[in-house]
Amino acid sequence: MMRFILRRLGGLVFVLFGVSVMTFFLAQIVPADPVAAALGTNAREAQIEAYRRQLGLDQPIVVQYIRYTGRLLQGDLGASIRTRRPVADDLRDFLPATVELTIAAMLVTILVGIPLGIVAALRRNTWIDAAARILALIGGAMPIFYVGLLLLGVFYRQLRWLPGPGRLDSTLQPPTTVTGLYTVDALLTGNWPVFSDALAHLVLPAITLGLYSTAVLLRMTRSSMLEILGQDFVRTARAKGLSQRLVIGRHVFKNALPPILTIIGVIFGSLLSGAVLTETIFNWPGIGRYATTSVTTLDYPAVMGVALVAAVIYPLVNTLVDIGYSLIDPRVRTN
């Protein structure tokens, strides 16, 4: 097990190296000048030159890359051209919001997708199945921005049941930072008004972000369950006189789980990229919105920082999924 994890981590180093090379040189291909973009129309030549020198952008590309990698190896992501703050500080401020949103969307996905998929498979061709399939169809077909605007329009502007964009009502003070996740921090500090407000603010963006993946997971669970349900050992289990619950819980679902787990790993990655749009619509101060602003202002150090974070999270989640495999399937362990 340990060797497996170490091997994975070794692979991660290569992925990170690849991502840093790619983002760095992609940034060089774009014809626009980040310094000119950062300083605006009125900036004087001397100012632009001075800032370019300060950032080291007057050096040859190879030198720039060596410096960048050198800093990176020391854990320094460099300073943002736009905010002039260390990129690491920006990420530290904005990542928790994205993580909180992604986890909430993941919960929506798992809590709706899996049970509904199971029920749809068991009650195949009934109205429940039909309803689940329609939900999967709608969820899979509606673009995120449309879902977001629709939900905001109905539940915030019309019905006023739920709060609008943002993480917290602007009159409330965020909880003391422990994890950076408002709901968790509010719980830890026993700050109930903030907890309930933060939770209410999470509902719409989490549904928006999670809708598509719920559809995917629902379909996957349903088909995986159906496949196992048709197998001989299920018939045998039933023939032995095991109760329906035991057959489904222990024999069918357990065997249907590996592909579902794979999908969950993939979904986590897609949620992170989907967060960019959701964060824009819901004014959610996460790294998705940070990435958008950074791209439009040609803030390459920031863009590279976000890319690296994504490059770490994605393989990490996949490794966790693989560990999950070995927990459910002993065959994976022995291999």
Next chain:
Amino acid sequence: MKAKRLLTFRRWIIPWIVIALLVSACAPAAPGAPSAPEQAGAPAGEAVTRANTLIFAADMTDIITLDPAVAYEFGGILPVGNMYETLLSFSPGETELQPVLAESWEVSQDGDMWKLTFKLNPNAKFASGNPVTADDVVFSWSRAIDINKSPAFLLTDVCQMTKENIRAVDASTVELKIPGEASPSVCLSVLTFTVAAVVEKAAVEPNLGDDMGESWLNDHSAGSGPYVLERWERNVSVTLNANPNYWGGTEPAMKRVILQNMPEAVNRQAAIETGDADIIQDVGPEQAAALEGNPDVTLVKGLSTLLVYVAVNASMPPFDNPDARQALRYAINYDNIITLLGGNGELVQEIIPIGFAGHTGKNPFKQDLEKAKELFAKAGVAEGTVIPFTVATGTAPGGVEWATIAASIQADLAQIGITLEIQQLQQSELLTKYRAQELPMLLMNWGPDFPDPDGNATPFANYEARSLAWRNNWNDPQAIELSKQAAREIDPAKRVELYAQLVEYVQNNGPYAILYQPTQIFAVRNNVEGFVYDPNDTPSISLWLIRKK
């Protein structure tokens, strides 16, 4: 049995949730990272309620600092200008200087230097309760020069201020000397801007750190203005509290002001409709139409200080010929562009915008295709000439796509047989080419760096300043001389007269066709009173004058 089954199921789900939580726990704040900034304490007196809290929503993605010596973005100037004060200011609608921290000032000649002497108001005090002294002024200006960030050039280049020439004569007198070729009028205008705001030396000096106090001032305020900083949540909001020790006449009615960053226009519209925001900025043409009939909301229009203009390169054919430039000015259908803007722009055809001393209000050009054709012929520009016309991608000030305005001009010139080849570039890329004097014809906007006619006159007219005239390769000795003369003049009336001459000269000879001055639309809830927007002032919105019914 049942419990066991449940356990079996839990075995799969629980690890996953644990994993998810672990990922989240690993991600955020490293140990020892600073948590929320120290609180400045609730404002004294009245408790903060929604009724005495003002929520102002705008796209404030551009805020990168709250240090007055560093701030140079629209989003940052608003809170900074309400927390800090300068020696003097412009009041809404006025082009004459008003006293703030300085109760009086005097400009005199001292050898070949100008001497500006400021007498501080003895009542002026910081939010800490300490008096504002000449020492604080010297400290603040010297600090802005040393820190040398974006706005520092206003002091060092425009005002030509050096640290050696700033002196505290006594506790309440500051003396500033600037070189004879600098302009005292321009310098006084520059001193109304936040870069010249006064910070409390005793508060900042112990917190200089390794960045001259910038990081400290991002989370604390040390000014004498009507508001103090409660907290700045990056990318989310800036919360200000009323200064309990405010020395100025008007006590802020709003005990708390929340400046909410809301980049999406749709979200701002929803916020003003639901009352989640009291004022929103940057209402686009669509939002304005949607809010027009709303009984709870009033639209307030204010002119920006920007000018949108067509520029041509005066050393590239065909516009190296003054007649061709004049022909272009007669060929454009200005009214059509104003119509496109749907009320979001005012026709202005001169280099000094409305609201500035020296603005003449003369718009001599109206589309006259016959005359344009004649002038082009006189300049030797044949029908069928093709001219590359570069425009930025995205939206121009006033809410219309740059490309749409360009297409309107393209259609105008097509009528007289001149083909404009529109090329779209990302704005910063366009700027880089513009700066390299590579563009024959382009569409752009300009906003002055400081609230003085010189903030436009020098860039537009003085080639030596290496700004707009230089970018367009227009080296005209008469324009250069006039702009210098006007900048140096200390008699306001004579100055206005010189600017009128310069405006007319550039209007007819320069490499520009000025198109319009865009407006800025705000939507304000009907229970809000006292909201005024004046872009010439720093801050352009005086939060302390806003009340609620």
